[in-house]
Amino acid sequence: MQNTLAHLKRGEKGIITDVSSIHIPLKLLEMGCLPGNSVQLVQLAPFQDPMYLNINGTHLAIRKETASHILIEKIGHE
Amino acid sequence: MSKQINVALIGNPNTGKTSVFNALTGLNQKVGNYPGITVEKKEGVCKLPRGVKAHIIDLPGTYSLNASSLDENVVIELLLNKNDKDFPDIAVVVSDVENLKRNLLLFTQIKDLEIPTLLVINMADRMSYKGISLDIDYLEEHLQTKIALISTRKNQGIDNLKNLIANFKELSITPCLNASEIDQEYFDNLRKAFPNQLIYKLWLVITQDVNFGKTDRKEIDAVANFKTKSKGDLKRLQQKETIKRYQFINNVLKKGQTIDTSQAKDLRTKFDRILTHKVWGYVIFFFILLTIFQAIYDWSSVPMDFIDSIFASLSEWAKNMLPSGAFTNLLAEGIIPGLGGIVIFIPQIAFLFLFIAVLEESGYMSRVVFLMDRVMRRFGLSGKSVVPLISGTACAIPAIMATRNIESWKERLITILVTPFTTCSARLPVYLIIISLVIPEERFFGLSYQALTLMLLYLIGFGTAVVSAYILNKVLKIKSKTFFVVEMPNYKLPMFKNVALTVIEKTKSFVFGAGKIILAISIIIWVLGSIGINSNYNNAKVIVNQKISENGFNKIQSFSLQNKQERYKSSLIEDYNNITEAQISDSIVFKTPLFRKAVINDEIASLKLENSVLGYIGKAVEPAIKPLGYDWKIGIAIVSSFAAREVFISTLSTIYSVGSEIEDDGNKTIRAKMQSERHQLTNKAVFTFASGISLLLFYAFAMQCMSTLAIVKKETNSWKWPVLQLVIMTTFAYIVALIAFQFLK
Numbered sequence: 001m002q003n004t005l006a007h008l009k010r011g012e013k014g015i016i017t018d019v020s021s022i023h024i025p026l027k028l029l030e031m032g033c034l035p036g037n038s039v040q041l042v043q044l045a046p047f048q049d050p051m052y053l054n055i056n057g058t059h060l061a062i063r064k065e066t067a068s069h070i071l072i073e074k075i076g077h078e
Numbered sequence: 079m080s081k082q083i084n085v086a087l088i089g090n091p092n093t094g095k096t097s098v099f100n101a102l103t104g105l106n107q108k109v110g111n112y113p114g115i116t117v118e119k120k121e122g123v124c125k126l127p128r129g130v131k132a133h134i135i136d137l138p139g140t141y142s143l144n145a146s147s148l149d150e151n152v153v154i155e156l157l158l159n160k161n162d163k164d165f166p167d168i169a170v171v172v173s174d175v176e177n178l179k180r181n182l183l184l185f186t187q188i189k190d191l192e193i194p195t196l197l198v199i200n201m202a203d204r205m206s207y208k209g210i211s212l213d214i215d216y217l218e219e220h221l222q223t224k225i226a227l228i229s230t231r232k233n234q235g236i237d238n239l240k241n242l243i244a245n246f247k248e249l250s251i252t253p254c255l256n257a258s259e260i261d262q263e264y265f266d267n268l269r270k271a272f273p274n275q276l277i278y279k280l281w282l283v284i285t286q287d288v289n290f291g292k293t294d295r296k297e298i299d300a301v302a303n304f305k306t307k308s309k310g311d312l313k314r315l316q317q318k319e320t321i322k323r324y325q326f327i328n329n330v331l332k333k334g335q336t337i338d339t340s341q342a343k344d345l346r347t348k349f350d351r352i353l354t355h356k357v358w359g360y361v362i363f364f365f366i367l368l369t370i371f372q373a374i375y376d377w378s379s380v381p382m383d384f385i386d387s388i389f390a391s392l393s394e395w396a397k398n399m400l401p402s403g404a405f406t407n408l409l410a411e412g413i414i415p416g417l418g419g420i421v422i423f424i425p426q427i428a429f430l431f432l433f434i435a436v437l438e439e440s441g442y443m444s445r446v447v448f449l450m451d452r453v454m455r456r457f458g459l460s461g462k463s464v465v466p467l468i469s470g471t472a473c474a475i476p477a478i479m480a481t482r483n484i485e486s487w488k489e490r491l492i493t494i495l496v497t498p499f500t501t502c503s504a505r506l507p508v509y510l511i512i513i514s515l516v517i518p519e520e521r522f523f524g525l526s527y528q529a530l531t532l533m534l535l536y537l538i539g540f541g542t543a544v545v546s547a548y549i550l551n552k553v554l555k556i557k558s559k560t561f562f563v564v565e566m567p568n569y570k571l572p573m574f575k576n577v578a579l580t581v582i583e584k585t586k587s588f589v590f591g592a593g594k595i596i597l598a599i600s601i602i603i604w605v606l607g608s609i610g611i612n613s614n615y616n617n618a619k620v621i622v623n624q625k626i627s628e629n630g631f632n633k634i635q636s637f638s639l640q641n642k643q644e645r646y647k648s649s650l651i652e653d654y655n656n657i658t659e660a661q662i663s664d665s666i667v668f669k670t671p672l673f674r675k676a677v678i679n680d681e682i683a684s685l686k687l688e689n690s691v692l693g694y695i696g697k698a699v700e701p702a703i704k705p706l707g708y709d710w711k712i713g714i715a716i717v718s719s720f721a722a723r724e725v726f727i728s729t730l731s732t733i734y735s736v737g738s739e740i741e742d743d744g745n746k747t748i749r750a751k752m753q754s755e756r757h758q759l760t761n762k763a764v765f766t767f768a769s770g771i772s773l774l775l776f777y778a779f780a781m782q783c784m785s786t787l788a789i790v791k792k793e794t795n796s797w798k799w800p801v802l803q804l805v806i807m808t809t810f811a812y813i814v815a816l817i818a819f820q821f822l823k
Contacts, residue, residue: 028563
């Protein structure tokens with residue numbers, strides 16, 4: 001099974017491989033959430049949701065539900 | 079011919095765009111609204127070199143020209159409409175040095191519109207700190223623009239920026255990239271169909287119409303018929319466009335920007351570790367809230383008492399110094415107490431806006447949104463609802479406008495509907511005065527009962543908002559996608575200038591907005607109180623004098639006389655240290671005829687008020703509010719409060735000024751007046767614990783603010799929601815107040 005952003009653990013990094021366009025608002029893409037960009041999970045709110053991410057230098061928070069529509073490839077830990 | 083040029087400041091949120099605006103215009107700015115909508119319009123004037131004047135508009139922050147909210151749409155509407163009087167001669171795109179990549183997306187879109195565009199890179203003072211270096215010449219060449227490196231915090235580069243704006247004609251208007259490559263065939267057809275139009279403009283109109291419906295753009299109206307693509311296709315094309323732009327930007331930045339991460343110092347991580355911690359995050363948030371309430375209740379009481387006494391003596395002064403007559407009465411009894419009722423607000427409102435501005439500016443507010451989202455979602459709200467709910471403690475109007483960035487319509491609607499339950503500053507004066515009347519001044523483990531009561535009222539307001547949100551979430555059958563994207567900006571020390579300007583601007587608009595209503599109502603109340611409806615009004619003096627000369631003072635009147643004597647006695651003891659009993663009783667005997675006259679005058683005034691139009695209105699509503707513990711005078715105040723809550727105190731003070739002549743001890747502040755107020759028939763105090771609590775609860779829940787209803791109508795675009803709000807909230811308030819009074823009395 002392929003990893004999605006929702007599977008990231010705190011501190012883990014990944015590369016975005018694909019985004020499911022129907023489920024993702026354009027605004028998120030405009031903020032840098034595009035295939036090829038790197039992503040790191042900075043922090044999780046209590047109850048593991050929402051997720052505080054660093055996507056390509058932009059820091060933003062999205063809900064886990066949205067994160068599960070973004071496919072990634074894990075590239076390890078920092 | 080004036081040499082004024084139009085400058086539009088455009089940029090992402092959190093780039094310090096407003097700081098640039100403040101640095102350029104200083105105090106030469108005004109805040110208004112765009113016609114027909116409630117989006118804030120900030121404009122100002124700036125003097126440029128060589129006598130050129132610039133008219134500067136600070137446009138709402140946006141990430142791109144693909145609008146997803148009303149605020150963002152304003153930006154596009156302006157940039158697409160060449161005939162708008164504000165159409166910019168130059169677009170100044172403000173970006174910050176740390177997020178250059180993302181900021182450039184918007185920049186490349188604006189370049190496509192062939193407007194002279196200048197790129198401002200703000201926060202340049204942080205470059206070395208973050209290990210960033212830029213090759214400005216390379217960037218200027220490839221982005222086809224001029225770049226101004228500035229730091230609003232250090233006040234660097236502003237003069238250079240002014241120079242560049244003045245020379246706007248030298249800026250290139252060539253687009254950075256060819257966006258139409260994303261679907262060559264489609265764009266070729268479009269170009270053929272509208273040969274005279276800018277291709278990118280057409281594209282924006284097509285995609286915007288999808289989101290916002292047709293707007294009045296006659297010249298390119300025909301575009302609306304050019305929909306060969308489905309909505310889904312258009313969205314995919316927009317995505318392709320975004321990806322293409324990022325490819326271009328990445329290529330440019332690869333050479334133009336170097337980031338040495340080993341040099342970067344990261345405060346963000348350290349702060350986030352504590353501020354978004356699953357325990358400490360909430361504890362800190364709670365303490366910040368506590369500080370805000372402490373400021374509102376405690377710190378602002380000194381200036382408030384001061385303002386209160388100034389207006390009381392001003393009213394006295396007007397009465398004593400001006401020639402007596404209708405105008406003087408209107409001034410001393412209507413206008414001055416009415417104005418006092420609004421000016422007294424200023425310290426508290428300023429404190430609230432101060433805290434909210436600091437929390438927003440520092441970047442902390444986004445962390446609160448992040449922390450609260452999961453909790454709020456359980457109640458059908460969004461983490462972003464926290465901001466409106468907190469701003470709601472200042473005023474529901476800006477709070478409801480602040481819901482615009484909530485992506486899901488259902489979550490947004492629920493937030494709009496429940497926000498008026500939070501304790502806004504208009505409720506504060508009512509709360510403060512009633513609390514000081516009916517809650518004992520004692521302390522409980524060092525905490526005053528009065529402060530605790532206030533805190534409790536805030537909690538009740540907030541609790542009711544959350545519970546009703548939960549119910550609405552279950553009841554409302556609205557399907558909408560729940561997107562949630564929130565930027566987590568860097569922590570910044572708030573800039574004094576920005577915070578100060580926000581506080582001044584918001585306080586000013588609030589005071590003038592509410593001031594107009596209060597002034598008008600004060601005058602109406604006074605006039606209604608001065609018009610008699612039957613012969614008793616004109617003959618009041620004769621009737622009262624006749625009754626008293628026949629029967630002497632009745633029980634209540636004697637009691638009131640005794641009261642005046644007692645009060646005089648205690649004021650004597652206070653003022654003179656070694657006064658003897660004999661001296662006291664001599665002075666009292668000497669003063670008694672004056673007191674008798676005052677009692678008779680009170681009686682006349684109250685008979686007059688009862689037989690005036692105002693008294694008639696009050697008597698008419700009395701049966702409805704008697705079970706809640708109120709008399710007809712409070713009834714009048716409640717009726718007038720439906721325009722705006724804060725009118726309550728000023729109305730009561732107008733009524734009591736109308737109803738009682740000046741007393742000897744000169745103690746005429748509103749609180750003292752309310753304390754001495756008694757029921758006419760039973761001679762029991764009007765403001766008791768039971769009636770006080772009942773009033774507090776009524777004001778906590780009732781929907782008494784026309785301006786809020788108007789804004790809800792605008793934001794939801796329907797009368798259904800404001801009407802529901804009015805009916806449900808007020809009915810609920812009545813029932814709760816009724817139960818409270820019947821239970822406590």
